[in-house]
């Protein structure tokens with residue numbers, strides 16, 4: 001038997017889109033099982049931070065501040081974010097899994113209030129790049145990175161900044177809808193608040209749930225059954241529930257990794273329409289393999305490519321319409337016209 005065949009193989013986790021070592025996969029399964037089975041309870045609240053990293057357990061004073069902040073923020077009907085749209089700027093980002101370099105000095109500006117689409121063949125590093133944008137890459141055992149990610153000019157990797165701040169300001173929606181199926185629709189939406197340590201009164205929670213579901217384009221369909229389990233919704237509705245959960249904490253940026261790839265055309269259209277409305281409130285970055293979708297939803301587009309055996313990088317970036325009608329690089333032309341990938 002060769003030593004290679006005795007090595008435990010990482011398994012692909014289709015909820016987070018991360019390849020996990022067997023021990024980590026087992027640990028995550030042990031954490032998720034009670035989450036998915038349990039009714040909403042304090043116990044579940046305690047488990048959530050273990051899945052998503054250490055959530056702050058703020059001192060009473062901080063909590064009061066947070067309450068004041070929330071009260072002020074939700075006092076009037078208002079958009080998801082604070083009104084000021086944020087830009088995200090990746091500078092010379094490189095990434096490794098162990099010794100394997102998968103991204104090479106990727107720089108990309110994702111302008112405020114716009115949808116930026118990341119396109120490119122499988123394995124070129126799009127998901128890795130996206131996970132670096134909200135500090136999820138560092139969850140992967142053996143993963144490392146270099147470079148900077150600036151949110152409104154401040155590096156989210158700065159040592160003085162908390163991991164949970166990055167996750168709160170930069171939300172993520174995954175390929176496979178992952179609501180907590182046994183939790184009610186209502187509790188699914190507020191789960192994000194608990195994750196980031198935000199306390200809110202009952203009235204504030206009601207308002208946040210309604211606002212988030214309206215923004216995610218789901219309110220009308222679920223307003224009369226908020227107490228029913230999230231798992232009872234259709235796939236498309238579940239994905240919009242996950243979008244609502246992300247929006248509940250008022251993110252500045254929403255990252256979406258192939259959010260429609262598991263959905264039917266009708267649900268896809270609804271999500272795309274939702275994105276069109278959301279982009280006035282939150283900056284969006286979406287990974288998609290669907291060229292028509294990239295053209296429909298995005299204003300900026302980045303084409304990623306990893307040539308044989310080399311790390312992924314951006315071949316071309318710019319205005320989406322221009323990229324599809326007059327690509328500057330021959331490889332972009334071939335990819336957007338379906339010649340490979």
Ligand SMILES: Nc1ncnc2c1ncn2[C@@H]1O[C@H](COP(=O)(O)OP(=O)(O)OP(=O)(O)O)[C@@H](O)[C@H]1O
Nearest residue numbers: 018019020097102121122123124125126127128140
């Ligand atoms: N946890 C991991 N451990 C080791 N290598 C990984 C891990 N996750 C991803 N990779 C490798 O990193 C490279 C980039 O993968 P990534 O998932 O970012 O690509 P992608 O562009 O999102 O692909 P797809 O379009 O198929 O989703 C690939 O070579 C992949 O095998």
Ligand SMILES: [Mg+2]
Nearest residue numbers: 017126127128
């Ligand atoms: Mg991917």
